[in-house]
Structures are given as C-alpha cells and as structure tokens.
Amino acid sequence: MCLRLISMENNLINLLVELESLLKASNYLIVTKFNDGKEEKEIAEYLHNLKFSARKDFVDLYKWKNGVSNLFQGGNIGQLELFANGIMLPLEYAISTYTLEVKVQKKFNSYFFPIFTSGGGDYILINFNTKSKLFGQLFLYSPSLLMTNAPMSIYDSLEVLFETILSIYKEKGYSFKNNVLEVDYEIESLISRRLNPKSDFWKED
DSSP states (O other), X not given: OOOOEEOOOOOHHHHHHHHHHHHHHTTOGGGGSXXXXXXXXXXXXXXXXXXOOEEHHHHHHHHHEEEESSTTSOSXXXXXXXXXXXXXXXXXXXXXXXXXXXXXXXXXXXXXXXXXXXXXXXXXXXXXXXXXXXXXXXXXXXXXXXXXXXXXXXXXXXXXXXXXXXXXXXXXXXXXXXXXXXXXXXXXXXXXXXXXXXXXXGOOO
C-alpha cells in the first residue's frame, strides 16, 4: 500500500526545533513532558485507517513529538500545557478521543480531528475535509466558552499555530512559574490576532 503524503511548503519543522530550543534554554520543564515522536509510516497508516489525507504538517508534528506523557494520571494540567488550553494529545489518545466524541457522541463533524485538549473537554481540532477551503485550519471546540457546540476557527494552520506560540513565548506572553503555564492574555490576543487573520476567534467584535 502506497501512502502518499500531501505535500505543502511550510516552515513547521524549523518552528518546532526553534520552539524546543527556546523551552530548553528557558529551563521550562514542559519540554520534558513530551513523548518521543512516531515514525512517518505509522502516522500515515493511522490517518489512512481513518480515511484522512496524510497532511505533511500533521505528520511532521507527530514525528516531532507524540503528545505529552501521563496525560490522564492526575496532577496539575497546567504543567502539561504548551500554550493556553493546549495540551498535545498522543496520537493514540487523539484517535480514541475522535472515536468517542465523533463516532459515539457526535459532538462535532467527522472531518474534525482533535490534536490539543484543555484537559476539561475542550479541544483544538484540525479540519481534514479536503473539499473545504478551510482544509488544514484549526478550530476550537468549547461549548462553555463559545456558547455553542459549533467549533470556531482559531488558528490559520498548524504552521501558523506554532509561529504564534513561538512569538508569544518570545514576547513573554507565555511563561512558567513553578512549572505551571502562565498566560498574559493581552499579549496572546494581540499576536494571535495579527498572525491568524483568517480565524474568527481573535477577531474583535
């Protein structure tokens, strides 16, 4: 079986490397919470089994790290957040979550796939609908925050998400105190709005 990756020019790998270097230089222990990345072939096969296209950015992300470890073993979830409400799901957990939330509980459309969680039932989803102009865009699912079950666009792509995260860390909008993520929401909002013009979440009313 030939699993062809959907190719796209992006700077994601460089962004991930730079982000990891920044976290290490800052002595942020979040960098030690991640599982080692998975093999490209295994990631592509998982996606094939879900009938999703193997986007290169998604594959590159999970080649870098396979989510955080000890996600459901208690403790302070703030120690597992890479960004605000952004705990990266291990691929196996992401698939289990997808199966439960979409196939069983039908909380959101089947072309949405969860990558990050708040730890409390909210998710950041990637749009895997190849027929949509929003293919590859990231959406927030948070009924309590959005006051609707409909996901809302929040980051223009995985690449832009990590460009946004890196910029916020550099501007001290994200930092860790006692190994727990602290957020300057003004800095986060300003940078996120500037870098994600296609996403509704950051738009001013």
